[in-house]
Amino acid sequence: MVAISKKKEAPLNEFNQIVAGNSLTKDAWRRLKKNRMAVLGMIIVILYSLLAAFAMFLPIHPYDEIILDHQHLRPTLNKSAGDLMMETKLEDLYFKAWRSGSLVVTEAQSEQIKKWIKDNETNKVWNFCYTEGERQKAAGTFTFSDADTRTIERLQKSIDSDFLISVEKIFWKDMETGKIQNLAKMSYEEILPVYAAITKLDIPTIEAQVLQEKRAQVMNSIKETNPGLSEEEYQSSLDIEMMSIGEKGIAATGKTNLLGKIKTTITRSSERTLKQEIKEGTVSFPIDKKVTISENLSAEIEATKKHSRHYLLGTDYSGRDMLSRIIYGGQVSIMIGLIGTLTSVFIGIIVGALAGYLGGKVDFFLMRLVDIMYGLPYMLLVIIFMAIFGRNIMNLFVALAMVSWLTIARMVRGQIMSLKNSEFVEAARSMGASTGRIIFRHMVPNSLSVIIVYSTLRVPAFIMQESFLSFLGLGVQAPYASWGSLVGDAVNGMTLYPWKLIFPAIAMTIFLFAMNFFGDGLRDAFDPQSKNQL
Amino acid sequence: MATTSTKKPLLEVRDLKQHFPIKTGNLFNRKVGAIRAVDGISFDVYPGETLGIVGESGCGKSTTVRSIAQLHKPTSGSVIFNGIDMVKADTRTMLKARQDMQLIFQDPYASLDPRMTVRSIIAEPMVIYNNRKLLPESMTSHEMEVRVEDLMERVGLNKAFKNRYPHEFSGGQRQRIGIARALALNPKIILADEPVSALDVSIQAQILNLLTDLQKEFGLTYLFIAHDLAVIQHISTRIAVMYLGKIVEVSDSAQLYDSPKHPYTVALLSAAPIPDPKVERERKRIILTGDVPSPDKERDGCYFYDRCPKRMPWCSCHIPPMFDITDKHEVACWLYSKEDVSKISMEDAQADAAKIKAEAINKQ
Numbered sequence: 001m002v003a004i005s006k007k008k009e010a011p012l013n014e015f016n017q018i019v020a021g022n023s024l025t026k027d028a029w030r031r032l033k034k035n036r037m038a039v040l041g042m043i044i045v046i047l048y049s050l051l052a053a054f055a056m057f058l059p060i061h062p063y064d065e066i067i068l069d070h071q072h073l074r075p076t077l078n079k080s081a082g083d084l085m086m087e088t089k090l091e092d093l094y095f096k097a098w099r100s101g102s103l104v105v106t107e108a109q110s111e112q113i114k115k116w117i118k119d120n121e122t123n124k125v126w127n128f129c130y131t132e133g134e135r136q137k138a139a140g141t142f143t144f145s146d147a148d149t150r151t152i153e154r155l156q157k158s159i160d161s162d163f164l165i166s167v168e169k170i171f172w173k174d175m176e177t178g179k180i181q182n183l184a185k186m187s188y189e190e191i192l193p194v195y196a197a198i199t200k201l202d203i204p205t206i207e208a209q210v211l212q213e214k215r216a217q218v219m220n221s222i223k224e225t226n227p228g229l230s231e232e233e234y235q236s237s238l239d240i241e242m243m244s245i246g247e248k249g250i251a252a253t254g255k256t257n258l259l260g261k262i263k264t265t266i267t268r269s270s271e272r273t274l275k276q277e278i279k280e281g282t283v284s285f286p287i288d289k290k291v292t293i294s295e296n297l298s299a300e301i302e303a304t305k306k307h308s309r310h311y312l313l314g315t316d317y318s319g320r321d322m323l324s325r326i327i328y329g330g331q332v333s334i335m336i337g338l339i340g341t342l343t344s345v346f347i348g349i350i351v352g353a354l355a356g357y358l359g360g361k362v363d364f365f366l367m368r369l370v371d372i373m374y375g376l377p378y379m380l381l382v383i384i385f386m387a388i389f390g391r392n393i394m395n396l397f398v399a400l401a402m403v404s405w406l407t408i409a410r411m412v413r414g415q416i417m418s419l420k421n422s423e424f425v426e427a428a429r430s431m432g433a434s435t436g437r438i439i440f441r442h443m444v445p446n447s448l449s450v451i452i453v454y455s456t457l458r459v460p461a462f463i464m465q466e467s468f469l470s471f472l473g474l475g476v477q478a479p480y481a482s483w484g485s486l487v488g489d490a491v492n493g494m495t496l497y498p499w500k501l502i503f504p505a506i507a508m509t510i511f512l513f514a515m516n517f518f519g520d521g522l523r524d525a526f527d528p529q530s531k532n533q534l
Numbered sequence: 535m536a537t538t539s540t541k542k543p544l545l546e547v548r549d550l551k552q553h554f555p556i557k558t559g560n561l562f563n564r565k566v567g568a569i570r571a572v573d574g575i576s577f578d579v580y581p582g583e584t585l586g587i588v589g590e591s592g593c594g595k596s597t598t599v600r601s602i603a604q605l606h607k608p609t610s611g612s613v614i615f616n617g618i619d620m621v622k623a624d625t626r627t628m629l630k631a632r633q634d635m636q637l638i639f640q641d642p643y644a645s646l647d648p649r650m651t652v653r654s655i656i657a658e659p660m661v662i663y664n665n666r667k668l669l670p671e672s673m674t675s676h677e678m679e680v681r682v683e684d685l686m687e688r689v690g691l692n693k694a695f696k697n698r699y700p701h702e703f704s705g706g707q708r709q710r711i712g713i714a715r716a717l718a719l720n721p722k723i724i725l726a727d728e729p730v731s732a733l734d735v736s737i738q739a740q741i742l743n744l745l746t747d748l749q750k751e752f753g754l755t756y757l758f759i760a761h762d763l764a765v766i767q768h769i770s771t772r773i774a775v776m777y778l779g780k781i782v783e784v785s786d787s788a789q790l791y792d793s794p795k796h797p798y799t800v801a802l803l804s805a806a807p808i809p810d811p812k813v814e815r816e817r818k819r820i821i822l823t824g825d826v827p828s829p830d831k832e833r834d835g836c837y838f839y840d841r842c843p844k845r846m847p848w849c850s851c852h853i854p855p856m857f858d859i860t861d862k863h864e865v866a867c868w869l870y871s872k873e874d875v876s877k878i879s880m881e882d883a884q885a886d887a888a889k890i891k892a893e894a895i896n897k898q
Binding site: 019022023024027422423424426427428429430431432433434437442445446448526527528529 | 693701
């Protein structure tokens with residue numbers, strides 16, 4: 001009955017299309033879809049967020065693995081780290097050869113090199129020396145000295161043979177029951193006899209050793225936080241600290257320590273066998289195999305050739321992959337940008353709307369609070385907060401969100417105050433709408449344009465603030481990265497290693513651009529009177 | 535009030551006062567005075583009639599309507615609607631009573647939320663009352679959708695326009711949306727706050743006719759505010775004239791236009807142009823001197839005393855009550871008092887006023 005009447009009476013527009021009910025959010029979505037730049041921006045933002053969120057599962061090198069041989073490798077599409085290392089070495093040797101006079105170049109070229117050196121354009125010098133040296137070597141007019149040849153050979157050998165080994169899983173076979181267990185899943189009490197069996201020590205000795213290690217660790221941290229106490233005071237605070245840690249804490253530390261030790265043992269022993277096998281030439285990388293250390297200890301290990309890695313975007317000063325550092329840095333930066341903005345907008349809207357709508361004493365007190373917080377230098381507030389509650393990323397979020405809602409609260413308050421006396425609000429009140437409904441259904445949507453524009457401006461500001469804090473040593477700490485800290489680190493060697501600056505900067509710029517387009521699109525989408533009509 | 539009628543009034547307003555405090559200081563507010571926007575008015579509205587309230591700008595017409603609808607909490611007095619005193623009732627009772635009392639606003643451009651579609655605007659009262667569980671039976675969203683379409687058709691809007699936003703409509707169409715919204719809850723009385731003053735004359739007529747049609751169809755009662763005398767004459771069955779927060783004259787529409795009694799009403803009516811050049815040229819206008827006084831002080835005489843062309847010493851210190859002319863015509867003017875007060879000198883009048891005041895204090 002209802003369905004029939006609906007069909008019969010369905011409202012038709014001038015093209016005989018049935019008009020279905022609609023609302024501002026649905027309309028906004030349709031309008032947003034029409035705005036190509038905004039959709040592009042949205043896609044980029046989502047892509048970035050996905051990349052950051054699933055960085056763990058991407059086939060990239062670990063972002064915190066330091067390989068000192070791979071320092072400052074330039075970005076490349078096809079060359080492996082070994083090739084680049086060799087190139088760098090050769091550049092260096094050719095340059096030295098030119099210095100010592102064994103690499104002969106024309107007078108003009110020599111002048112040019114000197115000029116480059118004077119202008120600090122080291123990269124050009126190296127490039128020239130390398131190409132010239134290779135050319136002369138191929139033509140047979142230049143040969144390396146014996147010492148240099150040996151250096152090159154040594155390097156080539158280590159490039160060919162160096163490998164990285166990592167222990168994935170350790171298994172322990174119980175001799176009595178014959179059960180094979182994963183060591184990582186065993187408890188401290190279960191690992192103790194295993195370790196005892198491997199090292200042939202008795203259990204009480206090991207326990208004492210673990211306790212000693214834990215005490216030393218706690219003592220170190222106490223000494224670090226409260227320097228200048230007497231030995232007795234240290235002892236007493238150590239005892240208190242150990243009490244509070246308790247059996248469980250000691251067991252947890254003990255487990256990690258023992259596991260680490262067992263891992264080291266396995267790594268060493270398998271390294272030995274691998275080296276032997278390489279000498280014999282019986283292995284091919286990458287290796288992913290199960291090794292047996294003793295009759296009841298076995299492990300899964302992975303080994304890769306150290307210098308066969310490819311670094312698409314180069315490496316940083318301690319040989320970490322820039323690509324994965326940028327992706328992992330995005331995690332922090334995007335989180336800071338988005339979560340910081342969302343929380344500050346959320347707090348700002350609530351405070352501003354309450355102050356603006358309720359007025360009177362509520363307004364007075366809230367706005368004075370805002371004034372006071374404005375008066376304090378906000379960086380100082382953040383620094384104090386971080387100092388009190390400790391330096392971790394969560395606290396960084398809280399600290400930044402805590403001080404950044406002020407401006408938005410004021411803006412929203414102004415908007416709400418101007419809307420408060422408009423007739424449509426009065427109409428809503430005459431219909432019995434509650435304060436919450438009036439604020440969130442009528443006033444906030446009508447001030448959305450200002451809020452959205454401001455929040456899209458906030459995102460880059462947050463990313464910048466975070467990098468500033470990182471620069472001060474209060475933000476993310478190595479080995480963690482953020483775009484800000486990557487750029488900050490790269491500024492030092494800007495001319496020598498420009499890629500370290502350029503890539504994080506490009507990543508950041510694209511994100512911020514996308515964010516701005518997206519925000520612009522959102523603002524237009526939520527404004528029915530905007531120009532991009534349907 | 536001596537209006538004798540067998541019918542029971544739908545809305546009774548008794549001694550309604552709406553004073554807005556003037557405050558100084560930020561934190562510790564000190565009240566230094568009050569704007570007496572509505573200063574003790576009483577009237578009845580009977581089912582099915584249209585009571586027009588007319589008066590110049592700033593005389594408190596709109597405030598009266600807002601106080602009746604409890605958009606401002608009245609300072610004192612009572613508004614009895616459906617047998618419930620809305621001033622004293624708690625929020626829920628008041629909301630339940632107010633379901634039958636809806637407003638139409640003056641500016642159709644400002645009274646519709648620019649971010650809402652027509653559909654959401656018209657459905658909003660239903661959604662709110664549904665959420666608050668104040669409707670006799672709860673409505674599904676489909677029922678609301680159907681009702682919205684019905685209402686749109688009823689007020690003369692194409693229902694295919696329901697997804698449009700207010701800015702896509704003309705002023706007259708917007709006012710129709712406002713009317714549809716007011717009708718959504720099937721109200722008994724509609725308080726119309728100058729619903730046509732922002733519209734073109736041709737559109738005014740359309741909207742007025744629509745309102746008349748709706749009144750016939752749904753048996754609505756209107757409390758209609760306007761400052762346009764022609765509009766008021768067209769639509770009202772009874773008219774109340776307001777000046778400075780007081781009602782000075784209440785009468786049947788025809789009677790008021792034929793024989794205005796209060797000097798202010800006479801002046802007001804004489805200001806209306808007559809669409810006949812000959813009559814217009816010969817017509818005598820009564821021009822009031824001075825401005826409307828500020829409503830921020832308490833008065834103990836006639837509110838119109840300062841500008842009245844027929845003032846008497848007595849008026850300066852005695853507030854006139856409503857005097858009956860006929861059973862449907864009341865005037866607040868001492869000229870129509872049964873005892874003649876025109877000969878009383880200023881001194882005697884003031885002495886009399888002082889005596890009354892002293893008696894009042896003694897009584898307390």
